Amino acid sequence: MRSLRPHQSHALDRLLRSVASGKRRPVVQLPTGAGKTILAGEIIRRARAKGNRALFVVPALSLIDQTVESFWRDDIREIGVIQADHPMTNPDRPVQIASVQSLIRRPKPDVKLVIVDECHVMNRAFLEWLADPSMRDVIVVGLSATPWAQGMGKHYDDLIICSTIRDLIEAKYLSPFRVFAPAHPDLTGVGTVAGDFQKGQLEAAMNKSVLVADIVSTWFRMGEGRPTLAFGVDRAHAKHIQAQFEASGIPCGYVDAYTTMDERKVVRDKFHRGEYKIVSNVGCLTTGTDWDVRCIIDARPTKSEILLTQIYGRGLRIAEGKDDLIILDHADNYTRHGFVTDIFHDKLDDGTPKPPKKRSQPLPKECPKCSYLRPPKLAQCPNCGFKAEAGPSTVETAEGSLSEVVRGTGSKATAPKGHVRIGKAVIHLADFYGMLKKRCRERNYREGWAANQYKEAVGTWPNKYRDVPEKPVSWEVDCWLKANLIRHAHARKTQKQPAGEAHAGT
Numbered sequence: 001m002r003s004l005r006p007h008q009s010h011a012l013d014r015l016l017r018s019v020a021s022g023k024r025r026p027v028v029q030l031p032t033g034a035g036k037t038i039l040a041g042e043i044i045r046r047a048r049a050k051g052n053r054a055l056f057v058v059p060a061l062s063l064i065d066q067t068v069e070s071f072w073r074d075d076i077r078e079i080g081v082i083q084a085d086h087p088m089t090n091p092d093r094p095v096q097i098a099s100v101q102s103l104i105r106r107p108k109p110d111v112k113l114v115i116v117d118e119c120h121v122m123n124r125a126f127l128e129w130l131a132d133p134s135m136r137d138v139i140v141v142g143l144s145a146t147p148w149a150q151g152m153g154k155h156y157d158d159l160i161i162c163s164t165i166r167d168l169i170e171a172k173y174l175s176p177f178r179v180f181a182p183a184h185p186d187l188t189g190v191g192t193v194a195g196d197f198q199k200g201q202l203e204a205a206m207n208k209s210v211l212v213a214d215i216v217s218t219w220f221r222m223g224e225g226r227p228t229l230a231f232g233v234d235r236a237h238a239k240h241i242q243a244q245f246e247a248s249g250i251p252c253g254y255v256d257a258y259t260t261m262d263e264r265k266v267v268r269d270k271f272h273r274g275e276y277k278i279v280s281n282v283g284c285l286t287t288g289t290d291w292d293v294r295c296i297i298d299a300r301p302t303k304s305e306i307l308l309t310q311i312y313g314r315g316l317r318i319a320e321g322k323d324d325l326i327i328l329d330h331a332d333n334y335t336r337h338g339f340v341t342d343i344f345h346d347k348l349d350d351g352t353p354k355p356p357k358k359r360s361q362p363l364p365k366e367c368p369k370c371s372y373l374r375p376p377k378l379a380q381c382p383n384c385g386f387k388a389e390a391g392p393s394t395v396e397t398a399e400g401s402l403s404e405v406v407r408g409t410g411s412k413a414t415a416p417k418g419h420v421r422i423g424k425a426v427i428h429l430a431d432f433y434g435m436l437k438k439r440c441r442e443r444n445y446r447e448g449w450a451a452n453q454y455k456e457a458v459g460t461w462p463n464k465y466r467d468v469p470e471k472p473v474s475w476e477v478d479c480w481l482k483a484n485l486i487r488h489a490h491a492r493k494t495q496k497q498p499a500g501e502a503h504a505g506t
């Protein structure tokens with residue numbers, strides 16, 4: 001049996017006090033990764049100690065088996081599962097586990113406690129059952145990382161916030177993150193339906209080859225080769241992202257709601273073995289919840305705080321050797337929500353229309369040099385050291401001082417004398433030029449290519465390194481070169497286009 005962490009026992013205390021004070025439908029807010037199922041196990045154990053029967057409800061069939069496993073590990077073994085043809089079906093057992101969909105179609109178990117996992121997913125038939133007079137004395141505990149759905153306050157009567165993402169990052173139970181805003185898609189003309197962007201119009205705005213190419217080249221520059229989960233608007237968009245990565249030589253997996261459990265397992269294993277650097281997906285409840293994700297590509301503009309928190313939550317698990325999560329926000333979601341840690345509500349939504357709320361905090365600011373999003377009051381960029389007031393004239397481009405980096409590399413601008421910073425790596429200028437020479441010869445590039453690349457990165461010509469030996473091209477330099485290739489190819493395309501149009505018009 002696993003013991004409760006401090007925030008879990010704190011949550012349990014407050015839950016017990018809430019029920020003791022007469023509440024019957026409390027919601028406990030716990031971030032993803034905070035060990036919700038362990039807390040649920042403890043609540044159930046206490047109910048069982050009093051001889052009460054309990055029901056645990058999950059929002060998807062695919063979550064049943066992992067819930068059984070988790071309870072089993074916590075010594076809860078008297079489990080029955082409510083699901084057609086499940087080997088553990090046994091209505092006599094005192095702890096029943098069901099998906100919402102199976103439950104609403106079947107006779108309901110007689111219980112004194114119901115725990116509703118992901119209770120922000122509201123199913124009407126299920127809520128009607130809970131509202132039935134016969135259920136009045138049953139304690140219903142909602143669990144959610146994002147209890148912000150409209151109208152939740154009509155079905156639940158208390159909100160217990162025991163820890164937030166920010167708290168858990170500070171306590172080192174969740175990973176810190178850095179956000180970059182490398183792109184600003186044009187969403188004018190995209191309408192709003194049920195509180196979020198209209199999907200079809202959003203897809204049309206986001207699924208453009210220039211935007212998708214930018215996702216790939218940005219990842220080469222800033223993704224540090226990390227295990228990455230990419231989020232697209234819909235299947236066409238997510239598949240386009242996958243195809244672009246594959247075309248650039250990066251094996252990329254794909255998952256959506258139609259991917260079977262078995263296929264999902266294959267993708268997950270390949271991801272963890274490094275055979276897939278990236279998995280592109282359409283945000284669904286179960287993808288990536290237990291994956292070791294260290295970079296997130298967010299290409300899914302959303303007005304939904306729930307969806308945004310779910311997406312970013314996929315990368316916040318801590319792991320061996322993981323310093324932080326990199327978020328590449330290609331969706332401008334920071335302009336709608338700020339940082340994911342800024343999202344906070346102290347009450348359940350009661351469904352009444354509200355005036356547009358004013359932000360309690362100003363939005364983060366984008367560093368003009370590295371596109372890092374920094375807290376609004378910081379004058380100097382903590383990521384690259386850039387200071388807005390000083391102006392670009394203080395950025396020396398001479399070799400050996402501050403080497404100017406391409407906008408949005410995400411890396412610190414400073415490199416020690418005689419070095420250049422490419423991505424995360426600091427490389428001696430002689431080695432750097434040696435790598436460029438090797439690449440130039442291997443690919444039969446024209447003469448002067450290596451010197452031009454060198455100048456683009458360093459700011460000066462490689463005169464004194466002309467005779468250095470060739471060097472094997474490192475991963476970082478390879479990524480940087482690929483990013484340049486994609487960027488230049490698209491610059492050429494967009495330059496050509498207007499001329500072509502003019503020609504067509506004559």
Ligand SMILES: [Zn+2]
Pocket residue numbers: 367368369370371372381382383384385386
């Ligand atoms: Zn910066």
